[in-house]
Every structure is written in C-alpha cells, then in structure tokens.
Amino acid sequence: MRSANPNFSTRERILGVAETLFARHGFAGASLRQVTAAAKVNLAAVNYHFGSKESLIEEVFRRRLDELNRHRLAALAAVQARADHTLEDVLDAFIRPALEQSMDSAGGAAFVRVLARAYAEHDERLRKFLSDNYGHVLRDFATAFARLLPQLDKEELYWRLDIVAGALTYAMADFGMIKRKSDVSEHSHREQAAQHLVRFAAAGLRA
C-alpha cells in the first residue's frame, strides 16, 4: 500500500527528481539510473510505478499541467467577470499562475524549464499529449485576446500570440543572458520577469 505521506512516497520522489533532471539534461540526456539514484529508490521502481520512461515523462507533465490549467482558467474567468478588463489583465491571468507555481514548490521552478524542453522536442507523441492537455486553455485565451484586439484579423492575432508564447517560455525558463543578482531573491526575480513580460507583450500585441 502507498505510504501514509504521499509527498515522501517512492512515486512522488521519482517525479520530483525526474522533473529536475529532465530540466537540466533533457529527456534523452537524463537516464533512469541517474533519476533513481538521486531519488534514492531502486532502478526497477520507475517501471513498476509508471510502466516506462515515456509514461514517466508524461506523468511529470500531467502532475503540474492539471494544476496550472485550473489556475489559468480560474484567473481568466475572474478577469472576464469584470466588464472593463484590459489586455494586461488577460496577459497577467496567463502569466501569473505559471509564476506562482514556479515558486510555491521545490520542483516548480524546474517545471517551466521542462516545458520549454518540450517545445524544442518535435516528437509527435509528446506534442499530441501536450495539445490534448493544453490546447483548450490556449484556445480560451486566444478568444479573450481576440475580443480585446478586434482590429487584428485571425491570422495576425495567431502570429502575435505565437510570439508571446515564445517570449514567455524563454523568459520563464531563464534561458536568456540575464543572470539573477545574488542580492535579489528568486521570488522577486521572477516577479520582475512577469511584470516586464506583461508590459512588453501588451505593447507588442497592440502595435
């Protein structure tokens, strides 16, 4: 039977470590032996609990994406409830949940990097999985943006949202040349990143 505290269970420890190592070395670059050694569990535990490495990867996504999607849709609904909501409000509803998730848990910061890795993978199976579990959220936000930017035709809007998604992914994953200064906490570093991103993206979308 599963341990009393699911946070410390073998299954959860594997997921947490896998998230970190996938972010650092990629899906192909991080081996199950590295994962299980770092998690201090037996090598066979991965195939026992998840069936395969591929299923483990999907479970790493599912665990965080379910929560992230709920928060994003809730934030979007809250914003749209107000009749006078702005472009910045919708952008914030999209960005802030990712920001908060990356701070409230140990592995959250790693997850945004895993997500960026997934974009780089042109693997058909992984893209379909993400589209199935992610697509409806993007569509809802696209509709919200379309209402606030009636002057843009559909194609133009999609181009710009694509650019926003790219900027967001890379900024959150901390890929750029900006290095967090040692006197700035990771919290306020990401808070600043989000604020800059919202302003920048809003201006770009309105251009």
Added chain:
Amino acid sequence: MRSANPNFSTRERILGVAETLFARHGFAGASLRQVTAAAKVNLAAVNYHFGSKESLIEEVFRRRLDELNRHRLAALAAVQARADHTLEDVLDAFIRPALEQSMDSAGGAAFVRVLARAYAEHDERLRKFLSDNYGHVLRDFATAFARLLPQLDKEELYWRLDIVAGALTYAMADFGMIKRKSDVSEHSHREQAAQHLVRFAAAGLRA
C-alpha cells in the same frame, strides 16, 4: 587528400546530417550511428574527422555562427551608417541575416532549431562556447539599441532584449502552434515571421 568538391566530402556530409538530426532529436537523442548511417559514411569517420561527438557539436555551431555573425555585424554597420536609422532597422539587421541563412542552404532551416536547442541546454561547456563566439555580437546590438532607447535604463533594456531574443529564437525555430499552410512556401512563411517579429518587438521595446 580531401575530395575536390568540399560540399560532398565526408566531413561536410556529416556536418549537414548532424545539423538536421540534432535539430530533430537533440544532442543526446541523435546518435553517431544515426548520423553516419544517414550521411552514408562509416561510423568511425566522425571520430576521425572531428575527434569526438562533443567536438562535432561545436563544429556544427561554428560553421554557421561565423557566417551569421559576419552578416549581422555588416548589416548593423550599414544601418548605423545612416544617421536617421530606426529601431526597426536595427531589429531587422539582427533578424534578417538569420532569416536569409535559413533559406539559402538546405541545412540552414535546421540550424535555427539547433540554436534553440542550445538555449535549452544548461550545459556549462556549450554555454561558454556560445558566449565566446556570440557574446560580442549581442553586446554591439545592445549598444545600438541603447542609443535608440535613451529613456530605458540599462537593466530595463537588458530585460527587454532578453525577451526579444526569446521570442526570436522561438519564432524562427517554428516551435509554436502556427503551422505553415501548404500553399505558402517556406520562404514566405519565414519572411512573414520576420516582419511580424520586427513590428512586435519594436512596439514592445518602446513601451
């Protein structure tokens, strides 16, 4: 002796195929056996011509980055020679060379994806290599942007350039949800991407 036509030499065939497969499967995900099989050369040829897989990866970058850097700096110099150059001009000087390189050769389109992969790799050795061969170009462009955006302090500017770099990398690598329609050539698809990007980034930088 090297073959008379260097484009068809074993060495060049390996570089071309490696570029494509690294883009598609990542550095760890593409094996030397896959590369040499696709290039129709012997497995040992990689270690003979490049010494190691790691050195092959660096050579894939070097071959294209040298040319890309030259074109970008030349375009920047041409823009700055005109006293009335705009923000859009500088952005174009940065984006267009990448655009053209991705179209004038078979592997060029793959290279921008390889470059995006490199961003996702937090590998210290690779980051240092890119910084050494890439850093001075980014600094020159940052200076040019700073002159055109005197109202932004240094930190604010760096944040925004970071966002631009992310959006550019992502858009050029074709990671997003925008799928090229079959009736649009790859040439004009990327041309459109560049135009949208310049407009978007200019507005974001001025915000």
Added chain:
DNA sequence: CTAACATTCAAACGATCGTTTGACCCGTCG
C-alpha cells in the same frame, strides 16, 4: 497466524551508446 497483496531489491537481459583498433584502399611523390 496465515494467506494475499503491494512494494522493494539485486541481478541480469539484449540493445545501443561513443570510441578505438588494425587492416585495407588508393593517389602522390621520390
């Protein structure tokens, strides 16, 4: 207590990894 079940474990499976070896081919030059 015992039977049944869930989980962990060491060990091994065949496949594939990057790399190395030594023979072999072939154009160049003394």
Added chain:
DNA sequence: CGACGGGTCAAACGATCGTTTGAATGTTAG
C-alpha cells in the same frame, strides 16, 4: 617501382541504456 600517408572500412571495446525477472520484504485482511 616501392614507400608513404590520408582516408575508409568492418569489427570490436567497455560502458550505459531501458526493461524484465524472481526472490525478498513489508503491510493488510480474514
């Protein structure tokens, strides 16, 4: 001509990969 050297080749190296096995262990229910 023979010696040399750059290049290619099949074969093998040890290491590591994802996965499977079967026994050992722990935990729960009857």
